[in-house]
Amino acid sequence: MSTDWPWPADTPLDIARRLLQSYRQALMSIDPESCRLIDVHAATVGQGWVAPRVETVDLDDLVVAADAAALAGVTVQVIRQWAYRGYIPRHHAAGHPTRYRVGDILDHVAQTRQARAKARTGQRAT
Missing domain, CATH: 1.20.5 (Single alpha-helices involved in coiled-coils or other helix-helix interfaces)
Structure with a gap:
C-alpha cells in the first residue's frame, strides 16, 4: 500500500x-x-x-447482532466473534436474543482502527 x-x-x-x-x-x-x-x-x-x-444512536442502546453489525460495517459473525473473544460484552435477558451495547461496538471499532493506524505508522499501541 x-x-x-x-x-x-x-x-x-x-x-x-x-x-x-x-x-x-x-x-x-x-x-x-x-x-x-x-x-x-x-x-x-x-x-x-x-x-x-446519517443515523442518531444512543450509546447505551442494546441492539441485536444484525443491527450491531450494520453499525460497525461488519458481518453478524464478526460481532459474535468479538463477543466470544471478550472484546465486547453480551447482554442477556430471558426470552430475548443476545444484545450488544452500541457504545461498546463503536468503542471497539475505534480502538481497532487506532491500533491499526499506529501499527502502520510504526507507533506503539497504548
Missing part, C-alpha cells in the same frame, strides 16, 4: 469503500436517478452501506 494514503488505519476493504464512495458522489452530481437506482440495487443484494445515511 502506498504511504501517501491519508487514512493509515484503512484495510483494503476500507480503501475500496472510500474509492467507491468517490465514484458514487461523482455519479450523484451527474445523474442522481442512476445513482438512486444503483443504491436500490445495492441494498437489494445486501450492500446497503453503499448509500451513506
